Amino acid sequence: MIAAPSRTPVGRFAALVEQRLGLHYDPPQWGELESLLTERASGSGVEKYLEQLASTPSPAEWKALAERLTVGETYFLRHPTQLETLVDQVLPSFLRQTPHVRVLCAGCSTGEEPYSVALLARERGRVDASRLRVMGIDVNPRAIAHARRACYSPWSLRAVPLAMREQWFQRTPEGFALRPQLREQVVFEERNLLEESAAFWAPNSFHAIFFRNVVLYFPPEVIRKIIARMAQALVPGGYLFLGPSETLRGISEDFELLRGGDAFYYRLRPPAPPAPLAVPPSAAPQRAASSVSAPVFTPPTPPPPLEGLDGVLQLLEAERYAEAGTLLESLSQATQPMGLLLRAVLHLHAGRLSQAEQLGRQLATASATEAPAHYLLGLCLEQFGDERGARGRYAAAVRADPTFALGQLRAGTLARRAGDVVEARVGLRMALSMLPQEKPLYLALFGGGFGRHGLMQVVLQELQACTENS
Ligand SMILES: C[S@@+](CC[C@H](N)C(=O)[O-])C[C@H]1O[C@@H](n2cnc3c(N)ncnc32)[C@H](O)[C@@H]1O
Incomplete structure (x- = not known):
């Protein structure tokens, strides 16, 4: 829900932030916004600043706000079983009938997630790298600039096994630089998921979309709108990967929930997928995907909050x-x-x-x-x-x-x-x-x-x- 109209300046600021960036702040969190508002409005005064933000929104100001308000935590090979499912099963199933596969990472932060897709595809050897295209989008311009630089701290690489680190990264005085062959496989774009763009979200644009650890900050109507757009942009039978504690329950009926090993993910339904996810049991028995529309599995329910x-x-x-x-x-x-x-x-x-x-x-x-x-x-x-x-x-x-x-x-x-x-x-x-x-x-x-x-x-x-x- 859009934050209730409030007469207080910070309440109006929260509502504008939610409308424009999707980020929802409850009143107890407004303290955080208040100091940002005071800082950004120091030149013009709060009233004028809010008026300008609402009536003649300056792209530069929204970029600056996106940089300050978004949370970009990410690292290489995060939630690895989903990535393995993508490169071992999902992409090979499409590549039997199409020359190229396209993967979108929506809310990619500093690029570790899309680069992980490219890296793992090469490591596991079931996807010809020249047939894979990966794109990362994010609203935070600084994160996108970092993604394009592709130079990372050891902390970003904390889940990367040593042999992979040595093969795919080069140690430089600034950090671990990704090798050019992986870097060149991924493109990045600064883009706000809330903005309409018929061209970007055109039908059949992507075979799989990663949208992990982003919806956490959005209210349900915003998530619903974005998921509908993604459903429209996927090829028939395309796949959607959310973070492990995120679910489409109550958000969309367009997808069925699947499980492969301990990875949960979604497939657009119907029409049926282009090919069954047939993985020879000897190759990956524990990863075979199973539909969970039958009440065999239930989506992961987050544990009750502790105090x-x-x-x-x-x-x-x-x-x-x-x-x-x-x-x-x-x-x-x-x-x-x-x-x-x-x-x-x-x-x-x-x-x-x-x-x-x-x-x-x-x-x-x-x-x-x-x-x-x-x-x-x-x-x-x-x-x-x-x-x-x-x-x-x-x-x-x-x-x-x-x-x-x-x-x-x-x-x-x-x-x-x-x-x-x-x-x-x-x-x-x-x-x-x-x-x-x-x-x-x-x-x-x-x-x-x-x-x-x-x-x-x-x-x-x-x-x-x-x-x-x-
Ligand atoms: C926690 S990071 C997730 C990174 C990655 N997907 C992962 O799981 O490791 C969330 C990202 O979503 C981005 N984001 C938040 N609101 C957005 C919006 N309206 N449009 C595009 N990206 C957004 C943030 O800038 C941030 O980089």
């Missing part, structure tokens, strides 16, 4: 960082060590490294938070490019809590990268033996969306790399 710091942790695990931050700031425990630790992790996710580091230093002296604080400081140092310093911090984290498997994992990974294979093996084997008992708090704070099993796979890959490098 207090547990609620913040739950939002953090679901990667709903803005909401986690808002909830945290409303809690009296926000200034206690565990609250400060959560705040530091949220700073890290938002790229506010110096704030994360400052809090981390403070928390490393408190016994309850010593181990995770050292770990956090290690992550900050890695982002600053200081891998030696980071190793020291991971070692300190493990000294403070000898059961800290993730600490051993990072320390082992960095030791291997520094050529210290013996030390790397020791750390990685310790990590492997301790991961089954890793504290849920550490997994939630630092697991990067991997479960225990996924992290164990990462350790195994690292151990394999030790063998190859020795």
